[in-house]
Amino acid sequence: MKILKDVGISIENGKDQLKASAKNFPIEVFYLRNGDIPQYLRDGVVDAAIIGENILIEKGNDIAIVEKLGFSTCKVSLAVPKSTKFKSVQDLQGKRIATSYPNTVNQFLLKNKIEAQLHIINGSVEIAPNIGLADAIVDIVSSGSTLFKNNLKEVEVLLNSEAVLAVSPLISSENQKILDKLKFRFQSVLKGRQSKYILLNAPNDKIPDIIKVLPGMKSPTILPLAEVGWSSLHSVIDKNDFWEVIDELKLHGAQGILVCPIENMVI
Numbered sequence: 701m702k703i704l705k706d707v708g709i710s711i712e713n714g715k716d717q718l719k720a721s722a723k724n725f726p727i728e729v730f731y732l733r734n735g736d737i738p739q740y741l742r743d744g745v746v747d748a749a750i751i752g753e754n755i756l757i758e759k760g761n762d763i764a765i766v767e768k769l770g771f772s773t774c775k776v777s778l779a780v781p782k783s784t785k786f787k788s789v790q791d792l793q794g795k796r797i798a799t800s801y802p803n804t805v806n807q808f809l810l811k812n813k814i815e816a817q818l819h820i821i822n823g824s825v826e827i828a829p830n831i832g833l834a835d836a837i838v839d840i841v842s843s844g845s846t847l848f849k850n851n852l853k854e855v856e857v858l859l860n861s862e863a864v865l866a867v868s869p870l871i872s873s874e875n876q877k878i879l880d881k882l883k884f885r886f887q888s889v890l891k892g893r894q895s896k897y898i899l900l901n902a903p904n905d906k907i908p909d910i911i912k913v914l915p916g917m918k919s920p921t922i923l924p925l926a927e928v929g930w931s932s933l934h935s936v937i938d939k940n941d942f943w944e945v946i947d948e949l950k951l952h953g954a955q956g957i958l959v960c961p962i963e964n965m966v967i
């Protein structure tokens with residue numbers, strides 16, 4: 701809902717309403733059960749969906765991903781009780797594994813030539829070893845606190861997941877055009893989230909060194925300050941390089957450094 705809001709699409713949905721229209725963009729939004737979405741896409745009931753990649757891997761291998769969206773990141777992991785001496789995945793031979801992700805687990809077992817017994821359950825998977833239902837589990841791990849609370853330890857990551865925009869194979873060319881517009885807006889917001897706008901003041905003789913640290917989208921903007929011999933530089937930096945860049949800029953004589961968030965970045 702936040703990414704839709706950030707791309708300027710406002711959804712009019714009353715309390716607990718499962719179908720809503722956008723006020724200012726030609727889409728309808730359905731709030732559907734996560735695990736049902738791959739089938740809705742396959743059948744063309746919906747043209748596109750925002751869904752966890754882990755669910756597509758489990759139930760919708762045939763469905764194309766349009767864009768990775770960078771939120772709801774999690775792993776699908778194998779975990780065993782803390783007290784279990786676990787050396788390698790071969791220790792799973794003949795063991796019982798509880799999971800809501802049977803296809804993902806079966807593929808993993810096949811790849812590792814392991815024969816194990818699967819217990820498919822829909823939720824509260826982490827409790828399975830404690831109630832004697834299984835020797836190991838495969839489930840979503842994010843912070844790891846659910847594993848910790850249930851005395852389990854993660855021993856293998858089967859896959860990494862994040863929210864994605866997925867498309868129905870039956871989408872019409874008319875609706876594909878709308879989806880392309882949506883994808884473009886998502887990309888602009890995601891690039892913006894990844895970047896910061898930076899402004900700083902520097903003596904003119906330091907500008908060549910500073911430009912090397914600040915490549916920007918094309919090249920930095922340089923504006924003269926009222927004080928002779930000084931300029932203001934504006935540029936865009938990657939959020940992840942932020943602190944290293946600031947340290948280098950200071951070394952090169954930059955002053956009055958301002959860093960601002962970017963709402964949208966259209967390249």
Ligand SMILES: Nc1ncnc2c1ncn2[C@@H]1O[C@H](COP(=O)(O)OP(=O)(O)OP(=O)(O)O)[C@@H](O)[C@H]1O
Nearest residue numbers: 733734735752753754755772773774840842861862
């Ligand atoms: N703790 C978490 N941290 C990050 N992402 C998560 C977490 N739990 C779930 N997700 C992501 O969100 C998606 C939906 O979560 P989950 O499967 O828990 O749905 P749910 O709301 O419990 O739905 P359902 O009731 O249909 O099972 C998951 O497929 C996964 O991609």
Ligand SMILES: O=P(O)(O)OC[C@H]1O[C@H](OP(=O)(O)OP(=O)(O)O)[C@H](O)[C@@H]1O
Nearest residue numbers: 823824839840841842843844845846847
């Ligand atoms: O590593 P953590 O940060 O603890 O997150 C992982 C937990 O989050 C999800 O459960 P959720 O709270 O969605 O409950 P659910 O079982 O009802 O889906 C998932 O099924 C794990 O149990």
Ligand SMILES: [Mg+2]
Nearest residue numbers: 734823824840
């Ligand atoms: Mg959940």
